[in-house]
């Protein structure tokens with residue numbers, strides 16, 4: 256018996272070593288492969304009907320999943336929806352979109368039925384899911400002036416509908432943990448400049464607002480109450496500061512995946528401390544992560560606060576191409592590059608081709624189109 260146990264343990268160890276060696280030696284892509292590998296950016300915001308975003312996506316081998324959001328710096332919801340419909344009609348192969356909903360009237364007798372009707376009509380027009388934004392938890396208040404959190408029972412009717420109809424929900428809840436820290440303690444320049452420019456969202460300045468931990472607890476409570484919901488945590492589920500925390504979240508909620516949008520520098524900050532740990536995280540959770548950038552093209556306006564990267568006169572296509580290639584170099588190759596946002600050189604993770612293919616394409620198709628994994 257003891258002999259059998261020892262043999263089983265030994266076999267496990269040998270298998271583990273063999274698997275590690277196979278992963279270490281598995282083929283990887285090069286920088287030059289970037290344009291030729293099929294990819295999907297599962298988190299962008301195309302807010303104008305010009306063709307710049309689609310043009311560069313086609314040239315770089317990307318499909319776009321554009322997310323409508325109830326964000327005051329974006330065009331109105333009806334305008335975002337019209338742009339999404341137009342771009343999808345123009346190139347349904349490369350352009351996909353998510354709808355969203357307004358919190359206006361939340362708690363009134365007709366909010367749930369009106370919102371479901373709106374979402375179903377957008378789904379009929381091609382939307383592949385729904386976005387809920389951080390205004391839930393951080394901005395919207397009920398009649399008693401209490402903040403409305405995602406686990407508020409007022410969402411139950413809507414969320415049961417999404418569960419039953421298998422309509423995915425992308426949830427941007429809370430903010431990066433940096434948002435609760437003084438500027439000089441933030442880990443990345445991009446967070447520092449965003450919160451300096453958006454003091455209304457910079458929670459360090461608003462100590463009367465909920466803590467990071469409390470917002471995460473409301474979100475987790477919500478996910479736990481909807482175990483059949485296809486749940487995508489935007490921005491690494493706001494756990495970007497620790498791959499260990501993301502791993503715990505995935506282990507706890509089998510129905511959850513996450514996108515990488517606008518949080519790559521946080522991952523790079525961690526891999527510069529322990530590259531092997533971060534690489535193993537991506538390999539272990541290769542079925543649970545979707546590539547996303549948060550690239551945002553707004554109508555031309557030098558003061559457009561929502562443009563991402565921030566508008567500085569560089570054509571958007573140039574910015575998008577540069578951004579995408581930098582992320583590719585980091586995830587797909589072992590090459591080093593300088594990352595301004597963390598003021599450091601960062602060596603790429605050189606993830607195996609099979610892992611890159613999932614993160615850049617197959618996982619999103621599995622999540623949003625319920626297609627089988629290849």
Ligand SMILES: [Zn+2]
Nearest residue numbers: 298300516549
């Ligand atoms: Zn976004």
